[in-house]
Amino acid sequence: MSNQNNAISKNPRLYSCDDRVSARPALVIIPTFNEADNIGRLLVDLRELYSSTVDILVIDDNSPDGTADIVRSMQHETSGIYLITRERKLGLGTAYITGFRYAMQKGYRYIVEMDADYSHDPAVVHRLFDAMSDSDLVIGSRYMNNTINVVNWPLGRLMLSKMASIYTRVVTGMPVDDPTSGFKCFSSEVLRALDLQKISSQGYSFQIEMNFRVWKKGFVIKEIPIVFVDRTVGKSKMTKQNIREAIWMVWWLKIKSVFGLL
Numbered sequence: 001m002s003n004q005n006n007a008i009s010k011n012p013r014l015y016s017c018d019d020r021v022s023a024r025p026a027l028v029i030i031p032t033f034n035e036a037d038n039i040g041r042l043l044v045d046l047r048e049l050y051s052s053t054v055d056i057l058v059i060d061d062n063s064p065d066g067t068a069d070i071v072r073s074m075q076h077e078t079s080g081i082y083l084i085t086r087e088r089k090l091g092l093g094t095a096y097i098t099g100f101r102y103a104m105q106k107g108y109r110y111i112v113e114m115d116a117d118y119s120h121d122p123a124v125v126h127r128l129f130d131a132m133s134d135s136d137l138v139i140g141s142r143y144m145n146n147t148i149n150v151v152n153w154p155l156g157r158l159m160l161s162k163m164a165s166i167y168t169r170v171v172t173g174m175p176v177d178d179p180t181s182g183f184k185c186f187s188s189e190v191l192r193a194l195d196l197q198k199i200s201s202q203g204y205s206f207q208i209e210m211n212f213r214v215w216k217k218g219f220v221i222k223e224i225p226i227v228f229v230d231r232t233v234g235k236s237k238m239t240k241q242n243i244r245e246a247i248w249m250v251w252w253l254k255i256k257s258v259f260g261l262l
Helices: 039-050 067-075 092-106 122-134 155-172 188-193 203-216 240-258
Strands: 026-032 054-060 081-085 110-113 137-141 184-187 221-225
Touching (some): 026 039, 026 092, 039 067, 067 081, 081 092, 092 110, 092 203, 122 184, 137 203, 155 203, 203 240
Parallel strands (some): 137 221
Antiparallel strands (some): 137 184
């Protein structure tokens, strides 16, 4: 697996409006819960940066702060924005699975995971696409080449995240420096090859499980360096339950893999 991506040139397969599959072959999936302070600005930024090449799907878990209402109002003004609302808070993993199924049904070639809180820079999305030219899954990594590119995190949370990455790599053997990163791009081929019905994990462990299953299928995974900036508005969605799930999930994946049960 290559850990380097120095080329920033645009991928003509993505940016050409004459593409056979779609004039907008990429979909950015953004799960939300109480992101009213961020979602409007983020959608504007994404549309301005990628207006002719990328569609956006927001999956909102019935946010009481009116997140979905903001998205609906923007749909009237801007094309390429789609919304799925769910009746209650159902978790990050199920939100992405819903988005993956939508993307495959609609025929998108590239599918991006992205947070709504600006911890993932929208201006960097094109670098994920660029790296897809020779990869099946591209991960925006905070911890490549023994560096830490995280801004404004408390030391305790930074150490927890870094140790989770080391722990995952040691237990599973998966050669990924940042297995819990939520900023990534899949090819549709990868998602079609996975049995999405078997994936039920959430939070950190959802990212780990997806990466592990892609790796075990023999697809090419590449990491590119990003700078992760902690949210300045709103509250983190990480819970102690997410942490506990990630601890045992790596062993569950390891055991299932050994016995050929993935």
